[in-house]
Amino acid sequence: MNFPEQKGVHELEAKANLLRRHVIRMIHAAGSGHPGGSLSAADIVTALFFKVMDHSPENVDSVDRDHFILSKGHAAPIYYAALAECGYFPVDELVTLRKLHSRLQGHPSRVKTKGVEMSTGSLGQGLSAANGLALALRMKGLDRRVYCLCGDGEMAEGQIWEAAMFASHYHLDNVICIVDRNGLQIDGRTEDVMSLEPLGDKWQAFGWNVLYMNGNDIGQVLDTLKAAKAHRGSPTVIVAKTVKGKGVSFMENNVGFHGKAPNDKEFEQAMKELGGSV
Amino acid sequence: MTWAVESQRKNYGKALVELGRTRKDIVVLDADLSGSTRTVEFAKAYPERFFNCGIAEQNMMGTAAGLALGGMTVFASTFAVFATGRAYDQVRQSIAYPDLNVKIVASHAGITVGMDGASHQTMEDIALMNAIPNMTVIVPADGPQTYRAVLAVAERPGPAYIRMGRSDVPVITSDKDEFVVGKASVMVDGSDIALVGTGQMVVPCLEAAEMLKQKGISARVINLSTIKPLDTATLIKAARECGAVVTAEEHNIVSGVGTLVAAALAESYPVPMQRVGMQDIFGQSGESDELMKEYGMGTKDVAAAAIKVMERKK
Structure with a gap:
């Protein structure tokens, strides 16, 4: 097996904080971007890229590896931060996010960025691609997993439920969908904009194995992903309760930071809170 | 002038079976119209490589993209009005932008779909597909040319759209004619x-x-x-x-x-x-x-x- 790094929980927590600092630095440098949903997903992404998934820059073009699709494409900064720390491209390049001629597009592009497996950004589409990839893996006899990270707001897209039906119908137990349930979307609370609850029950009704976790508790994330990986016969969804903007006090549960860059003062404050230097 | 008539769709089915025989990477998807699009021929010959997506064209296009990520050459079929209209964003975002090896072969295009009426008579599909970068757009004139066009796009990596009609149409090309993508x-x-x-x-x-x-x-x-x-x-x-x-x-x-x-x-x-x-x-x-x-x-x-x-x- 080819795990890039084997880490204990404390080391992973430190890694998640490092990725959070990258996210803040990148978005501050770009002057635009989506910090809230990157920070809420930081612990999940860290667990996947630094512990759970078997992947490396050397086998980036191989189908015979674990796969990741970021359906909530606006969380590109946390994805890029993880890829850079895993060696897919230089960490120095992170601050080129959203700039002309940068490989780091505002939303992930598989054509532009090494390590990005699927282009996303138009919400609700990642899970369908994950299903297709999972089918291909099964046809090729490869015992690999496809992890698909979705936002909770995008659960309102009809295509998500088309994909949910498909994965269940074809028993795609190599698909693990993680819903970053931070409870906020651009226009406010998900339950005010478009009610999602009971979200887990909906997935269960579609034939999925449903697990719940605190998505900001790395120990729980690791345990839950382990259980998801062990489950056979049906696809697994993990409803991950998270805090939008997690780790930066003034961004936490603040819908204003869904898609806004911190100003210079906020940048300094955020970096301080995340234990880094400006 | 009199010609023999032939179905474009039947030729599509025939081409898929031929491709499936020689190439194990060929996978076919349909959205509950396999009898009409004739992907059913492939489904019968290679059931393990055919997946019916139900009446869910958007998911079909996304799934096709995922299969292509996994190294497959994917043919996705339904009526043209749904392939290009209902699933336009999926074709743009999940197939064309990432430049994936998905061939959208759609039938029942244009007004000759007939009795079903305007809801099914797409007259915008060429415009929609043509406006997307990376997309190859092919409109074969008859059955034999459809057959050759399908084989030709399978040899070329990247997204393609092939438009077919419902009706049997006069055979005006010859099996000896070579089909070259991009050549009138x-x-x-x-x-x-x-x-x-x-x-x-x-x-x-x-x-x-x-x-x-x-x-x-x-x-x-x-x-x-x-x-x-x-x-x-x-x-x-x-x-x-x-x-x-x-x-x-x-x-x-x-x-x-x-x-x-x-x-x-x-x-x-x-x-x-x-x-x-x-x-x-x-x-x-x-x-x-x-x-x-x-x-x-x-x-x-x-x-x-x-x-x-x-x-x-x-």
């Missing part, structure tokens, strides 16, 4: 007017050329089967040698094939042009041949357009 074919040579037909409109162009011959007019007939990449060399040569062009398409003339030809000529060798096609209105139920006459896409309409445009020749 001159079916009849002529020097007074160029009739550029696409898909099922090539036959009215051939018939119109015969009618014009009776009047002493020498018409060149071009089968423009690849819409993107457009064979501008053949078009410019025709404009230069004939001095006037009529385009004929079973599609809206707004943003259709005629518009593309006009744009290509305008930048290189502009000549008087007339576009035959749907005049930016929705169709209605009816027999396909009735509808073609009703909406000005018959043989006489092509001939009349030729005479009209020739009056503007310098």
